[in-house]
Amino acid sequence: MNYRERLAAIREQMKEQGISAYIIPSADPHISEYLPDRYKCIYFASGFTGSAGTLVITADFAGLWTDARYFVQAVEQLQDSGYELVKLQVQQAPEYIQWLAERLKAGEVVAFDAKLISVQLAQLLEQELSPVGIRIASHHDLLEPVWHDRPALPAAPAYLLDESVTGKSFPEKLTELRAVLRKQRADYHLISSLDDMAWLFNMRGSDVKCNPVVLSFALISQDKAVLFIEQDKLKEEEKLALEGFGVELQPYEEVERVLAELEACSILIDPKRTCFALYKVLAPSVKVVQNTNPTTFFKAIKNEVEIANTRKTMVKDGVAVTRFFKWLDENIGSARITEISVAEKLLEFRAAQEGFVGESFDTIAGYKAHGALPHYKATPESDVELQADGLFLLDSGGQYTTGTTDITRVISLGNLTEEEKTDYTLVLRGTIDGSTARFPKGTRGYQIDAITRKPLWDHARNYGHGTGHGVGFFLNVHEGPHVFNATPTPIDIEPGMITSVEPGLYRPEQYGIRIENLVLTVPDVVNDFAAFYTFETLTIALIDTAPVKKELLEPYHINWLNRYNQLVVEKLSPYLSAEESAWLQEKAKPV
């Protein structure tokens, strides 16, 4: 079946079941960002491969709601699919709800698969659509009957990490979690989000591409800790270890039944990270406390062991990145190098590093105009050859057993225009201002975001994405609860948090620039005014000085840049060959 036929088959079921609109989100039963193949429903239905979007189907319209990062890609991929692109005004906002409210009539039915819709989103749909008489029907998986070769759930093995890596044992973490549950007066706590589970149980796996997580659920109370997981995933010794900690192991699918049997108690769930299907099975006598998973807050504050491991990991990753850029420098113009081959070569260098597990996200290698697509992934059709000319953007990262990396560098391959140099320098100034900001305790990400953007705003430039995201410790490369962007997220930026600082600038059909480092919040001056914090830059890899226009920087920025590149030389040289060191030193010469 092609996409149009699949769409027709979905519409036929909608008609039969009296459904006026059907919503297909980008999610799995854990409301994950990265999905197991089984839940790549949007790709199956429409061919769109972007990692954010929602399909909404009515009898006479089918649309993909997605944001500016994916506009170009969506237009291409949706050709002949029967779906049209609907451009989101605000990234990740469920703007289709308003669209439904305006188009549907009272009495009509909106349906979705409740396993793929968060409790929060289901409540929002209810809240917005009920007043105008539109009905909500969940538990409708209209893809299953159409998707004949639908992939099974992943069955990759899971494994436990040693405390020398994680810095804290599962029992310690469990004790802290239980204290919060008592405070929130929750008898039970359901954890659905895979990274929270991985963190709590010090468990990793490879069920989801780029995310070292394990499909599982957990139900925690003061005297029990039940882990719902496919039993084959665990080796006998790991089962014993978990059971030794008092963990009860149950099959993955049992979670629904166990939740349904709860009675006359209270349960804490995270409405953003729990699917509506599990919420709906709870008995009326169960009082639901809706709040962010406590583990989300715990996990964001890295402990000393995690921080020390991450620092070491950054050196390994820096070595790989340095070798890659040296290779590129020496081969550009002679060997055939394309965006795809670049990604393969970079992976090769990373894979040679001890403890490397895989990429932390799909490499974004964007030459010239492709760099202007912030989430570009080269395909055989789009792939272009790099020439000794223009700007090349490379955003990539690795999962290591000792930490997660995420780095973006833009390098000059030659012949830059004045505008390219100006844009590069202003973005660099943003990276420096953001990642050297000093700020009082209590400062939030939206304030760091403004400080990072200021150099670009001053020159009437801007970028359409956030300034930075939390990063896990050998876990998801996007991790909450904190974020550096303009939305008013009331989460303080605390010591121990790891966040990216990645301002950018995109000139469609010309080039894109983004310079990204990971930073660790650290304590700074304490005085009568406040306890101040600042950032330590964790990422250790050369920032190209070739495009820098010194006159757009203050002495402060120039000093920082020179010192940083010198630090890169110092930290990486012990792991580089003499030839590699010499190349790096030459590139790191002060501007």
Place this chain on the structure above:
Amino acid sequence: MNYRERLAAIREQMKEQGISAYIIPSADPHISEYLPDRYKCIYFASGFTGSAGTLVITADFAGLWTDARYFVQAVEQLQDSGYELVKLQVQQAPEYIQWLAERLKAGEVVAFDAKLISVQLAQLLEQELSPVGIRIASHHDLLEPVWHDRPALPAAPAYLLDESVTGKSFPEKLTELRAVLRKQRADYHLISSLDDMAWLFNMRGSDVKCNPVVLSFALISQDKAVLFIEQDKLKEEEKLALEGFGVELQPYEEVERVLAELEACSILIDPKRTCFALYKVLAPSVKVVQNTNPTTFFKAIKNEVEIANTRKTMVKDGVAVTRFFKWLDENIGSARITEISVAEKLLEFRAAQEGFVGESFDTIAGYKAHGALPHYKATPESDVELQADGLFLLDSGGQYTTGTTDITRVISLGNLTEEEKTDYTLVLRGTIDGSTARFPKGTRGYQIDAITRKPLWDHARNYGHGTGHGVGFFLNVHEGPHVFNATPTPIDIEPGMITSVEPGLYRPEQYGIRIENLVLTVPDVVNDFAAFYTFETLTIALIDTAPVKKELLEPYHINWLNRYNQLVVEKLSPYLSAEESAWLQEKAKPV
């Protein structure tokens, strides 16, 4: 009765009526910031004169919850009152609710006067206290029986403004308001907030000190507009004018009865600006739509006439301020000048300006250590004489029939320390960065706040208040919905908004610095990245250059400062004597 006796009398009633805790907020039935004397309940009960705070009384504790601006003052004023100061962590947060939740037992009763508690606050009390079994009882005015000479409601006359001043007629405003009511599906709209009412009806008065408002309520529907106002306040011709616009006039006290008679309809009220007493009289068949008053949004965007009038007003105010500082400059060290006499002298200069109505707030004249109290008001007890030495902070403003001003200047009276100069220069840098910020459409006040603070944060300094507040047009000097501070208020900063930019720095018992201008949001560059906005500085008055340390500024700041002071000379000179001009020019010499 002294304060202790009043407290005892309140506690006696609490005991009789079974009340465990009694809350006395700083509010009137319009949830105003500035209060008519009749509602200065906190002052009556405790002697505290600050404009923000809450008294909470239990059988064995009586406390004033207030913020850092008032700590020093509160300690002094509460001596022997029976009340203790409870320091707020976060300005204006109702932190006493948590305190009550922790101290009271299930079944105990918390009471307050529902006329003085907003709907929002009452709902918050309910939400936080009910789950722990604490009961809420409203409609308890325990002050009335104790307060024998309680002032009557103010009876100052009201008057209507001409369209040449306001730029928009009442019927036009009413039409726009009604369109929003239809959109929000509200049959009725109750307006309680006095500045919204003044704006809508183009009506002003002097019922409240510093705020040219009139005690009134309004009930608007698609076919009626009822103004509840003491009829004596209006002249016959103004009554006729209002009636000519279709306004129905009713006595002030009738609002409660009229609201109680509504049935089977919907009504829009602003939960932050409507008292709980009026909400409670609504019949169960009335559907309440809770939302910010539409007039609050309208009012914030000044029209061309208001802007032109404000610009002229700033020149008048600048002339008065210039004459004052010249007088001070020439008399300091010879005449006896105190903080109180300064305020009187400044008022004299302002009063000589055409259209001056009164102060827009109580002048803050703080010499040396008194400058470190951001909301200091000199009293005969605290008043000190100014010497030719140290820093003097003057924060003041005027109400003119053509606009509202608010300006803070700090001047050197001589012999500054290096630290004073550094602090002054960094605050000035903040004022310049904030008030020259360029930012894309959609930017919020919390982003402007961060940009303004950055120069201070960079040097490990900070200030404990917001960066700026909206300012009315011949209306309240504090006006929403927008604000420049760190709280995540999701209100875009739009062209036409007038806001203060007033970073500061306070060294307790030494000195305080604050440099404040009012700015107007104006459109700036429009390009592929965004529609950018920036600010036009409205305030026209010299910024003292004597304390400036050039090495802490970039050329950009120095140029701005010199150009600004030159602009002040150009704009004010036509209204100054030759001698005054010469003095100003000398002071405005470029640094």
